[in-house]
Amino acid sequence: MHTTTGGxxxxxxxxxxxxxxxxxxxxxxxxxSLEPGLQVESASPALDKRLLQALARACGRWSPWxxxxxxxxGEDGIxxxxxxxxxxxxxxxxxxxxxxxAVREQGYIAYAAAAPTLGLAWGLARYAARxxxxxxxxxxxxxxxxxxxxxxxxxxxPMADQLRRFGLKRVGDLAGLPRASLARRFGRExxxxxxxxxxxxxxxxxxxxxxTHYRARLRFPEALLLLDSIKQTVRxxxxxxxxxxxxxxxxxxxxxxxxYRVDGKILLLSLGTAAPARDPAHITRLFSExxxxxxxxxxxxxxxxxxxxxxxxxxxxxQSGLLDSDEMAPDTMARLTDRLVVRLGDDQVQRAARxxxxxxxxxxxxxxxxxxxxxxxxxxxxxxxxxxxxxAVRDNTPVPALTGPESEVDPDRPLLILARPEPAQAVAEIPxxxxxxxxxxxxxxLVHRAEGPERLAPEWWRDQLSPRSRDYFRVETREGRRFWxxxxxxxxxxxxxxxWFVHGAS
Amino acid sequence: xxxxxxxRKGRPQLDQxxxxxxxxxxxxxxxxxxxxxxxxxxxxxxxxxxxxxxxLHEICPxxxxxxxxxxxxxxxxxxxxxxxxxxARPIVWVRRTGGRSQDFGQPYPLALKQWGLPPERILxxxxxEVTDSLWAMEEALNSGAxxxxxxxxxxxxxxxxxxxxxxxxxxxxxxxxxxxxxxxVQPSAALTRWRISARPSLAEAWRGATGLxxxxxxCFRAQLERVRGGPPxxxxxxxxxxxxxxxxxxxxxxxxxTDLPPAPAQRQIA
Numbered sequence: 001m002h003t004t005t006g007g008x009x010x011x012x013x014x015x016x017x018x019x020x021x022x023x024x025x026x027x028x029x030x031x032x033s034l035e036p037g038l039q040v041e042s043a044s045p046a047l048d049k050r051l052l053q054a055l056a057r058a059c060g061r062w063s064p065w066x067x068x069x070x071x072x073x074g075e076d077g078i079x080x081x082x083x084x085x086x087x088x089x090x091x092x093x094x095x096x097x098x099x100x101x102a103v104r105e106q107g108y109i110a111y112a113a114a115a116p117t118l119g120l121a122w123g124l125a126r127y128a129a130r131x132x133x134x135x136x137x138x139x140x141x142x143x144x145x146x147x148x149x150x151x152x153x154x155x156x157x158p159m160a161d162q163l164r165r166f167g168l169k170r171v172g173d174l175a176g177l178p179r180a181s182l183a184r185r186f187g188r189e190x191x192x193x194x195x196x197x198x199x200x201x202x203x204x205x206x207x208x209x210x211x212t213h214y215r216a217r218l219r220f221p222e223a224l225l226l227l228d229s230i231k232q233t234v235r236x237x238x239x240x241x242x243x244x245x246x247x248x249x250x251x252x253x254x255x256x257x258x259x260y261r262v263d264g265k266i267l268l269l270s271l272g273t274a275a276p277a278r279d280p281a282h283i284t285r286l287f288s289e290x291x292x293x294x295x296x297x298x299x300x301x302x303x304x305x306x307x308x309x310x311x312x313x314x315x316x317x318x319q320s321g322l323l324d325s326d327e328m329a330p331d332t333m334a335r336l337t338d339r340l341v342v343r344l345g346d347d348q349v350q351r352a353a354r355x356x357x358x359x360x361x362x363x364x365x366x367x368x369x370x371x372x373x374x375x376x377x378x379x380x381x382x383x384x385x386x387x388x389x390x391x392a393v394r395d396n397t398p399v400p401a402l403t404g405p406e407s408e409v410d411p412d413r414p415l416l417i418l419a420r421p422e423p424a425q426a427v428a429e430i431p432x433x434x435x436x437x438x439x440x441x442x443x444x445x446l447v448h449r450a451e452g453p454e455r456l457a458p459e460w461w462r463d464q465l466s467p468r469s470r471d472y473f474r475v476e477t478r479e480g481r482r483f484w485x486x487x488x489x490x491x492x493x494x495x496x497x498x499x500w501f502v503h504g505a506s
Numbered sequence: 507x508x509x510x511x512x513x514r515k516g517r518p519q520l521d522q523x524x525x526x527x528x529x530x531x532x533x534x535x536x537x538x539x540x541x542x543x544x545x546x547x548x549x550x551x552x553x554x555x556x557x558x559x560x561x562l563h564e565i566c567p568x569x570x571x572x573x574x575x576x577x578x579x580x581x582x583x584x585x586x587x588x589x590x591x592x593x594a595r596p597i598v599w600v601r602r603t604g605g606r607s608q609d610f611g612q613p614y615p616l617a618l619k620q621w622g623l624p625p626e627r628i629l630x631x632x633x634x635e636v637t638d639s640l641w642a643m644e645e646a647l648n649s650g651a652x653x654x655x656x657x658x659x660x661x662x663x664x665x666x667x668x669x670x671x672x673x674x675x676x677x678x679x680x681x682x683x684x685x686x687x688x689x690x691v692q693p694s695a696a697l698t699r700w701r702i703s704a705r706p707s708l709a710e711a712w713r714g715a716t717g718l719x720x721x722x723x724x725c726f727r728a729q730l731e732r733v734r735g736g737p738p739x740x741x742x743x744x745x746x747x748x749x750x751x752x753x754x755x756x757x758x759x760x761x762x763x764t765d766l767p768p769a770p771a772q773r774q775i776a
Contacts (some may be wrong), residue, residue: 332649332650333596333629333649333651335649336598336629336645336646336649336651337629339645340629340631340642340645343638343641343642344631344632344633344638344642348631348632348633349629349630349631350629350630350631350632351626351628351629351630352615352618352625352626352628352630353615354615354616360614363616364614364615364616365612365615366612366615366630369629411616412620413614413616413617413620414574414614414617415574415577415578415581415613415614415617415618415621416574416577416610416611416612416613416614417611417612417613417614417617418610418611419611419612429716429717430716430717433715433716433717434714434715434716434717434718436717436718443571447718448706448709448718448719449706449707449709449714449718449719449720449721450714450715450718450720450721451713451714451715451720451721452715453715473715474721476706476707476721478706479571479703479704479706480575480703480704480705480706480707480725480726481571481572481574481575481704482574482575482704482721482724504610504611504614505574505610505611506574506575506577506578506610506724
């Protein structure tokens with residue numbers, strides 16, 4: 001289902017739903033009243049598109065010339081130009097059957113047709129091929145099978161309804177009509193689509209471009225046995241790689257170093273960068289660090305060294321500032337981050353993050369620096385799996401960086417916060433008053449000043465461990481040390497024996 | 507002075523040695539600054555000291571339980587220096603997992619803002635090994651970032667290690683603040699070492715919870731335990747309006763014992 005004008009509507013249906021008489025574009029509420037057992041999931045057209053693209057790429061095994069052809073929901077197609085390819089698979093029948101089988105194996109409902117023109121194949125696959133389980137193949141004549149197809153098969157979208165209103169149901173009905181009047185009444189598109197289907201007009205498939213691989217490799221007649229010589233080779237391959245990247249204005253985000261051992265084993269080292277990088281010295285340095293720490297087994301030697309950029313993004317050169325200010329160039333920081341990450345690991349280098357919550361340990365924390373979309377998991381124990389409700393889904397969106405106007409309303413918080421609140425034994429004068437003294441980690445603290453309570457209700461929309469309110473107190477001990485305590489549970493309403501926890505200091 | 511000293515035996519070698527040191531570390535042998543007097547324009551001196559110069563400085567808690575207070579003072583000193591230098595450089599905060607200050611939890615981004623540190627500029631680095639800590643600190647300083655470090659009681663952090671950090675910080679005009687342990691600390695090459703303990707704040711009767719007075723601005727006792735070219739001193743400081751203020755006794759208590767006319771009371775505080 002998806003949300004459009006008029007609320008949530010059905011986006012695509014599976015076979016069972018179609019059999020139950022539901023149709024695309026129906027309101028979800030109507031559909032549910034017709035079919036109470038209906039299960040709906042929200043649609044994600046962007047994901048569908050990516051999947052189709054991947055499928056089209058996978059079809060590259062039958063033809064180098066493939067393109068995704070997104071259509072109505074549930075009617076996406078893939079176009080293949082199999083000119084000259086059939087011979088390799090033992091004929092067109094076998095090629096089509098093999099393609100169909102491979103796609104159906106993935107769990108899709110698929111139909112296929114092969115025809116001399118793109119337009120005819122498109123129409124046949126959608127309207128005539130449903131009767132043929134192993135695909136429909138037209139080799140020579142075009143006009144006969146085309147004339148038998150309904151007008152929708154011409155790739156004209158809603159114009160087909162107009163044609164039907166005039167009683168023109170088959171493509172053959174259009175055949176006898178003068179072109180000039182067709183074009184005048186229904187537009188040039190109809191005529192050109194008709195010509196394309198008949199093969200009178202050229203139509204070119206714009207195929208998926210093969211991905212460019214950025215890589216550099218060096219072979220050696222004598223195997224390398226020393227780590228230093230491998231590092232030297234990495235420097236040379238990095239130079240070549242960066243020249244390639246430079247020519248296309250790309251920067252490297254993820255790189256792989258393949259070391260081919262003489263005995264056929266491949267050693268793989270990979271790393272990511274915080275910002276697109278194109279500096280050979282930097283890349284060499286990162287890999288040298290990796291090589292030092294990886295303790296690789298060189299064995300009888302390495303005879304091929306290959307450096308590959310497995311992920312790249314656009315990287316334009318940028319203008320340096322004219323005035324000298326006390327700032328650090330952004331790429332210097334990115335390089336520092338890379339070096340730290342390579343040596344210490346991904347999880348050890350973190351940045352501040354916050355999210356929409358008023359529970360202190362959830363509201364802000366530190367998240368891994370690399371991996372821009374990663375959701376914040378400030379402390380173990382509070383993390384949870386993505387839920388089904390709308391709010392929970394929103395909860396799992398990437399956390400924005402700490403900016404914005406919220407700074408004005410930030411509440412008073414202690415400088416240090418414990419990952420897990422720790423139980424303390426507190427003595428209070430009245431059940432919902434501040435503690436007069438407390439014992440935390442076997443040390444008694446006498447409270448001389450206190451502020452509070454700041455009552456934080458649990459977030460009822462999340463299922464959580466302790467659905468009780470917390471009353472936070474900021475206290476100062478006799479010595480002037482500051483702590484942040486809370487009492488869990490409202491006295492009388494939620495519990496009769498409230499527990500105290502220390503949650504932060506200073 | 508040089509000619510006079512050269513005449514004495516052994517002096518030329520010393521001069522050569524000095525020249526060599528100057529080549530290696532320019533500015534390592536400055537003419538000693540006049541030690542900041544205890545008397546005189548007290549507030550002026552104090553401002554000079556609390557606004558730390560670029561280089562390495564150390565903070566130690568007085569007691570184990572003062573560790574959060576020491577970290578708070580460290581954060582405050584840092585943000586004050588950041589503001590004075592109008593520095594837009596990133597901040598690298600290096601912590602040890604399992605360190606003493608870790609006992610009290612992790613820095614809380616929302617609170618950092620209250621202590622004057624912009625959290626979006628901080629890169630928090632957690633290491634398990636002290637060698638990694640020292641390496642990360644030096645890398646950060648060499649890249650030009652400012653450093654908040656927590657090292658704790660660690661014998662690997664010695665004169666050599668601290669000298670390296672200090673020189674890296676000074677070369678880039680950066681500030682490096684290191685939190686050390688409350689118990690015995692080895693000597694180091696830091697410019698200053700502060701020992702911090704919490705002090706009761708001035709009570710505010712109208713803000714407190716039921717039955718107790720409220721808390722005023724956080725107060726600390728900062729003992730300048732070690733300073734290059736100066737005597738140690740004590741300060742009572744208060745964090746208020748995003749700056750440290752020195753709490754001083756009234757001018758009457760500090761006046762000289764002569765009959766000079768009293769100077770106009772100018773209380774400029776940092």
